[in-house]
Amino acid sequence: xAVDLFAPVTVGRLTLPNRIVMAPLTRNRAxxxxxxxxxxxxxxxxxxSAGLIVSEASPISPQGIGYPGTPCIxxxxxVAGWREVVxxxxxxxxxxxxxxxxxxxxxxxxxxxxxQPPVAPSAIRPAGEAITHEGMQxxxxxxxxxxEELPEIVQHYVRASRNALEAGFDGVEIHAxxxxxxxxxxxxxxxxxxxxxGGSLENRSRLLQxxxxxxxxxxxxxxxxxxxxPENSFNDMHDSTAQQTFNHVAGLLADFGLAYLxxxxxxxMSGERQxxxxxxxxxxxxxxxxxxxxxxxxxxxxxxxxxxDLVSFGALYIANPDLxxxxxxxxxxxxxxxxxxxxxxxxxxxxxxxxxx
Ligand code: PHB
Numbered sequence: 001x002a003v004d005l006f007a008p009v010t011v012g013r014l015t016l017p018n019r020i021v022m023a024p025l026t027r028n029r030a031x032x033x034x035x036x037x038x039x040x041x042x043x044x045x046x047x048x049s050a051g052l053i054v055s056e057a058s059p060i061s062p063q064g065i066g067y068p069g070t071p072c073i074x075x076x077x078x079v080a081g082w083r084e085v086v087x088x089x090x091x092x093x094x095x096x097x098x099x100x101x102x103x104x105x106x107x108x109x110x111x112x113x114x115x116q117p118p119v120a121p122s123a124i125r126p127a128g129e130a131i132t133h134e135g136m137q138x139x140x141x142x143x144x145x146x147x148e149e150l151p152e153i154v155q156h157y158v159r160a161s162r163n164a165l166e167a168g169f170d171g172v173e174i175h176a177x178x179x180x181x182x183x184x185x186x187x188x189x190x191x192x193x194x195x196x197x198g199g200s201l202e203n204r205s206r207l208l209q210x211x212x213x214x215x216x217x218x219x220x221x222x223x224x225x226x227x228x229x230p231e232n233s234f235n236d237m238h239d240s241t242a243q244q245t246f247n248h249v250a251g252l253l254a255d256f257g258l259a260y261l262x263x264x265x266x267x268x269m270s271g272e273r274q275x276x277x278x279x280x281x282x283x284x285x286x287x288x289x290x291x292x293x294x295x296x297x298x299x300x301x302x303x304x305x306x307x308x309d310l311v312s313f314g315a316l317y318i319a320n321p322d323l324x325x326x327x328x329x330x331x332x333x334x335x336x337x338x339x340x341x342x343x344x345x346x347x348x349x350x351x352x353x354x355x356x357x
Contacts, residue, residue, distance in 0.1 A: 002065050003304065004300055004304065005018060005019050005300060005303060005311065006019075006161050006328065007308060009135060009287070012223055012224075012259030012260075013222050013223065014171075014259075015233060016051035017051055018050075018093060018322050019049050020050055020052040020311065021319065022312065023056055023191060024050070024314075025145055025318060026056050026171065026342065028070060028343040029043075030072075031081070033072075034059065034065070034070065034071050035080075035081040036072060036081035036082050036085050038084075040081075040085055043349055044085050044088060044096065045092055045175075046350060046354075047174065047317060048093060049086070049093070049325065050094060050317070052058065052094075052279040052310070054097040054312065055071075055082075055085075055096060055097065055169075056099065057070065057100075057180075058070065058071050058073040058160070059072045059103070060073060060160035061072070061160075062112075063107075065103065065107070065112075066106045066131075067103075067110065067111075067131050068132065069324050069343055073323050075154065079167045081255075082164070082167035083168055085167075086168035086169055087265055090168065094209060095171050097170055097172055098160075098167070098169045098172050098173070099173075100157055100161065100162040100172050101175045102153065102157075102181040104142070104181030104182075104184045105120035105124070105142035105181075105184060105190070106120050106180060107130065108130035108132045109136070110132045110133060110134060111130075111132060111133075116143070118140070118143070119142055119144075119187045120143070120181070120184050121144065122175070122193055123143065123144045124142070124189075124190055125139055125140060126139045126179070126235055129304055139309065147197060153207075153211075154210050154211050155214070155343055157214060158214050158216050158217075158218045161215045161218050161219045161224075164219075169283075170206075170223065171222075171223035171225065172215065172219060172223065172224055174212060174226045176208050176228055177228050178226045178264065179235025183206060183228075185197060185207045186205060186239070186246075187204070188235055188241070189239060189246065190237065201244065201351075205248060205249050209252055212253065212258075213333060216256055216257075218223060222257060224259055225258060226262065227262040227263070227264070228261070228263050228264070230243070230263070230277075230280065231267060232266070232273050242353060244278070247280060250283035251283040251284075258287075260286065260310070261284045261286060262289040262312065263281075264292050265291065266292045273292070280309065286308070287309045288310075289308065289309065289311065289312055290302050290307065290308035290310070290312070294311050294313060296327050299311040315336045318336045318348075318352070319333065319336035319337070319352050321352055321354060327347075334352050
């Protein structure tokens with residue numbers, strides 16, 4: 001019988017009851033200091049029937065912060081806040097990984113210590129505007145990181161991973177997608193370095209390789225996933241050799257024995273999709289999680305054709321806490337309200353109705 005969304009799957013140390021994943025979703029509703037709070041506990045608890053939840057992206061250090069209200073994972077208070085979230089998900093029978101985040105150039109001096117410019121592989125200002133406590137402000141030219149600064153950033157990923165396990169998370173996902181720090185190194189539109197971290201595919205992948213090596217050593221490769229977005233233009237990203245770049249990255253990630261590879265297949269905004277994701281999946285060879293505007297029909301096709309092992313859903317999970325049950329019944333879905341995606345209170349967060357409510 002062909003595999004479908006409701007068939008169990010082994011991911012690292014876990015056996016997941018289904019292949020429906022809640023994608024990482026920035027919601028900007030943490031308390032001051034990046035500490036998860038009661039409404040965050042309720043939001044994740046409501047969605048615990050997902051086979052796996054990947055938490056919203058969580059900065060690994062103050063330098064990694066790029067938006068107001070994002071929950072972080074570098075301090076004891078943040079770990080304590082996350083512990084309540086994880087306990088609620090586990091008590092409801094769910095599984096949850098934490099997504100590790102450093103935004104690189106997608107920050108603003110007003111969000112950085114002492115008003116410093118954000119950091120990046122190269123001093124290339126992204127087009128667009130930062131979201132700050134004072135509203136939208138143009139992005140600034142970031143400061144290019146010295147190679148000597150990178151080991152400390154790698155150590156921040158390690159500290160954050162250990163913190164995540166201390167909070168009870170089942171694993172961590174390294175966010176190497178969507179135009180944030182690691183992706184800024186991977187793609188040549190944002191990386192013009194001439195040292196060991198720029199130029200060749202080996203060099204552009206070096207920071208991801210070092211972070212993955214260190215995080216796997218700290219928590220075990222079977223508790224680590226990696227997320228990539230080979231052709232997402234979000235955050236002003238470009239790569240002149242996208243297919244080769246990400247074939248290479250998938251190949252290097254094949255050697256770690258990771259829990260999974262999570263791929264945003266296409267452009268997050270337009271949904272346009274040009275690359276050969278089968279090639280990327282084949283080079284990786286392990287458990288493959290597909291994402292980007294999937295619905296029930298396309299997700300089932302992806303599993304049945306062998307194009308993916310799991311599928312993650314973003315906007316649909318914002319609006320449908322019981323997405324698994326709705327998919328199982330072929331029920332009507334609640335429509336997501338973009339006005340309440342980022343920031344605010346329980347409205348548009350924990351008040352989407354369940355079936356039969
Ligand atoms: C967002 O804030 O819109 C956002 C955050 C993290 C992502 C993608 C989008 O990976």
